[in-house]
Amino acid sequence: MSLDLSVDLCGIRLPNPLVLASGILGTSAPLLERVARCGAGAVTTKSCGPAPRAGHPNPTVIDWGGGLINAVGLPNPGVEAEVEIIATAIEQLAPLGVPLIASIFAETVAGFAAVAERISTANPDLIEVNISCPNVTAEFGRPFALDPASAAQVTAAVRAATTLPIIVKLSPNVTDIVAIARAVEDAGADAIAAINTLGPGMVIDVESGQPILANRVGGVSGPAIRPIAVRCVYDICAAVSVPVVGIGGVTCGRDAVEMLMAGATAVGVGSAVYQGGPEVFGHIRDELAGWMQAHDYASLSEFRGIAHER
Amino acid sequence: MSGNLPSAARIVSITEENVRVKTLVLNARAQAQPGQFAMVWLPGADEKPFSIVDDHPLTFTIARVGPFTQQVHALNVGDRLWWRGPFGRGFEIVEGNGAHLLIGGGYGAAPLAFLARRLRAAGRQVIAIIGAKTKAELLLEARFAAMGCTVVVTTEDGSAGGRGLATDVARDVAHRERVATVYACGPEGMLAAVERLCAELHLPGQVSREGYMRCGLGVCGSCHHGPWLVCRDGPVFTVG
Numbered sequence A: 001m002s003l004d005l006s007v008d009l010c011g012i013r014l015p016n017p018l019v020l021a022s023g024i025l026g027t028s029a030p031l032l033e034r035v036a037r038c039g040a041g042a043v044t045t046k047s048c049g050p051a052p053r054a055g056h057p058n059p060t061v062i063d064w065g066g067g068l069i070n071a072v073g074l075p076n077p078g079v080e081a082e083v084e085i086i087a088t089a090i091e092q093l094a095p096l097g098v099p100l101i102a103s104i105f106a107e108t109v110a111g112f113a114a115v116a117e118r119i120s121t122a123n124p125d126l127i128e129v130n131i132s133c134p135n136v137t138a139e140f141g142r143p144f145a146l147d148p149a150s151a152a153q154v155t156a157a158v159r160a161a162t163t164l165p166i167i168v169k170l171s172p173n174v175t176d177i178v179a180i181a182r183a184v185e186d187a188g189a190d191a192i193a194a195i196n197t198l199g200p201g202m203v204i205d206v207e208s209g210q211p212i213l214a215n216r217v218g219g220v221s222g223p224a225i226r227p228i229a230v231r232c233v234y235d236i237c238a239a240v241s242v243p244v245v246g247i248g249g250v251t252c253g254r255d256a257v258e259m260l261m262a263g264a265t266a267v268g269v270g271s272a273v274y275q276g277g278p279e280v281f282g283h284i285r286d287e288l289a290g291w292m293q294a295h296d297y298a299s300l301s302e303f304r305g306i307a308h309e310r
Numbered sequence B: 001m002s003g004n005l006p007s008a009a010r011i012v013s014i015t016e017e018n019v020r021v022k023t024l025v026l027n028a029r030a031q032a033q034p035g036q037f038a039m040v041w042l043p044g045a046d047e048k049p050f051s052i053v054d055d056h057p058l059t060f061t062i063a064r065v066g067p068f069t070q071q072v073h074a075l076n077v078g079d080r081l082w083w084r085g086p087f088g089r090g091f092e093i094v095e096g097n098g099a100h101l102l103i104g105g106g107y108g109a110a111p112l113a114f115l116a117r118r119l120r121a122a123g124r125q126v127i128a129i130i131g132a133k134t135k136a137e138l139l140l141e142a143r144f145a146a147m148g149c150t151v152v153v154t155t156e157d158g159s160a161g162g163r164g165l166a167t168d169v170a171r172d173v174a175h176r177e178r179v180a181t182v183y184a185c186g187p188e189g190m191l192a193a194v195e196r197l198c199a200e201l202h203l204p205g206q207v208s209r210e211g212y213m214r215c216g217l218g219v220c221g222s223c224h225h226g227p228w229l230v231c232r233d234g235p236v237f238t239v240g
């Protein structure tokens, strides 16, 4: 039986549903190409803003046991340099058939529109709008993703600034993620990514009595957040008709199956790179294929969203 | 579920190696390969990568180049320092006939001292070329000699040993002696010259690179070098 792992995300073909999540390894064209060669079905760049940013001082990422906690603080070379990186990456990814998702952020609604417009000139396959980073509130104020009206405003501004398909990335740190999902769908999002990191959380060094992260608080990711991510994806999929990229704590084929059963069209993988390296994409893909074979599924659509049936 | 959080260790001794470099011995142990590194943290200051110069007891050799290393240099015996690791891929001791040629530039000599001790313990012949800009910045040459390595010192200004670059000295040595493998650590320009030398003389080489490191865990992508991550795929890379 032939196995089809491919996915259609907003008219873009992914050879398999596994997407490199933003902020993990997405800093250079050669790294993005390597992740694609290791088996990712799409790769997302590190979120890029209007101007270069140094990010927070170290420590920025810690393995606390159940996953990671990070406050990297959105370091990036700025959109002008990012356009070059993306253009090179697209060339290197083309022969592999792996699409590129360009992640953007800004401090203001107008800033989002400006970065979207500029990044579009590099012609990425999709744009991901990161309105949900929990680690820059001291400088930027509350993330736009915490409120349906602000989330919709950013979505509408980016929608007007580009003809490329846009994915809006949501935060789990809200009382009603469905309201936010509906708001961004109504404002013109072509897809939704969920979830960004949970929290913020804090880990204290008990010898010094000080929080370990220099930013004191940071976003929690990895296996510890998977049940929350799965629930968010499940709820969003029940409420909207646009495709959802399910992200959060996926480390193996079984976890990817779970996200797809919750209704995700594609599955983001981030923190799993810590334990598994870039090769983790090939491992998850092969485990997913093995699981499908063992259960007589020929394509992902045969079991996508089945958790909603009862 | 304890993860890999920084652990606190007390400084049990401090040695001034030269005007800019101190060696700190901690009351902690690790299981490390030469060339591996740890992330060293001072709460409220910063966290940066440093080569493990000995794992038993845990030892770092730290050059004062900026704000963080300034604060480390201000510590006294009995003070605490936090670390997590070991991380990365270290030097691999390669079989082969001939001498093991070590090339250290600046504080690159530090991780090579750890390697030299392992090589000498395994009974290998070691030639250590220790280079620096000037005499005052030479590092650990006496320690290499005490281990029974043949030491060749070279400085860019000729204030100690021969005048010239460590890689030029290495070329001369390789013409005279049979060399099994070249191991190098130092500034990027020196490592590029080592790569060319290994290609020219058809010698297997391993170089320890630096990169701008944040997480140290292979996720953030800050220390990329081509498709590789210095923190995970390195810091030691095979050349030649």
Ligand SMILES: Cc1cc2nc3c(=O)[nH]c(=O)nc-3n(C[C@H](O)[C@H](O)[C@H](O)COP(=O)(O)OP(=O)(O)OC[C@H]3O[C@@H](n4cnc5c(N)ncnc54)[C@H](O)[C@@H]3O)c2cc1C
Binding pocket: B037, B046, B048, B049, B050, B051, B052, B061, B062, B063, B064, B065, B066, B067, B068, B069, B070, B107, B110, B111, B209, B210, B211, B212, B213, B235
């Ligand atoms: C894998 C690895 C192993 C390392 N091992 C050691 C070690 O054993 N001992 C040691 O002393 N350092 C080592 N380093 C370098 C050390 O991490 C940096 O020097 C550190 O950034 C110093 O922090 P700082 O705040 O004092 O200075 P920074 O503010 O970071 O730097 C101050 C100035 O020094 C310059 N600088 C920074 N890093 C370097 C560098 N590596 N070489 C030359 N100039 C630099 C900067 O450009 C800046 O101008 C290692 C680095 C890596 C990646």
Ligand SMILES: Cc1cc2nc3c(=O)[nH]c(=O)nc-3n(C[C@H](O)[C@H](O)[C@H](O)COP(=O)(O)O)c2cc1C
Binding pocket: A021, A022, A023, A024, A046, A047, A061, A068, A070, A072, A074, A103, A130, A133, A169, A195, A196, A197, A220, A221, A222, A223, A225, A247, A248, A249, A250, A268, A269, A270, A271, A272, B219, B220
């Ligand atoms: C070190 C690190 C950096 C991150 N940076 C970004 C970022 O720049 N933009 C973004 O949208 N998400 C960022 N994220 C969030 C991830 O893309 C992802 O949504 C989250 O980590 C949950 O997935 P995971 O459990 O598979 O890691 C980052 C996560 C980590 C761990």
